Amino acid sequence: MKAATFKYGLSVVAIAFPALTWAQATGSAPLPPISASAGLLASGQVKLTLPELQDRLVLTVQQQLLWTGFESRVDAYVGLYYRERPVQPSLDLAATQQLAQWLGQQQNRLAALEDVEVAAKALYASLDPAQQQVANQFLLGTIPGFSPVISGLSTAQEQRCKPGAGPGRGRGMGSGV
Secondary structure (H helix, E strand, O other): OHHHHHHHHHHHHHHHHHHHHHHHHHOOOOOOOOOOOOEEOOOOOEEOOHHHHHHHHOOOHHHHHHHHHHHHHHHHHHHHHHHOOOOOOOOOOOHHHHHHHHHHHHHHHHHHHHHHHHHHHHHHHHOOHHHHHHHHHHOHHHOOOOOOOOOOOOHHHHHHHOOOOOOOOOOOOOOOO
């Protein structure tokens, strides 16, 4: 039991220490603490909500106007995303019509994401270098469905990419082996 407690305590120190020393090394004020509502990704990276990111950025009045535009575009995308009904296979619609419906939904999402990008670029251009570092770390994670992928390929994907790995790899069609 003591070993597990020690490992847990060591994990907390290992995560917190680099953040604390970074704040001291850059000469900037320490970042606000991460709230209990912040998510933790599988990679161990923290995922913030829009209000939490806004607090961390410490925006000026001029930047606040650009933030409001960015936030409204993200809200519009999220609203669209959750209002949509997924296209389901159906005997009533031809497969080509189902595909056309699905494609229309994807085009609508893309248009909404392009609006998010335009607002994000304007906001990012107004940020100072320290604020840009915070945005680099957390902005993408505030958009639902677009959490950063840190670890790269999954184990299954790595196995498929290795030469000679997996069933039938390297054997031609009909080899009978």
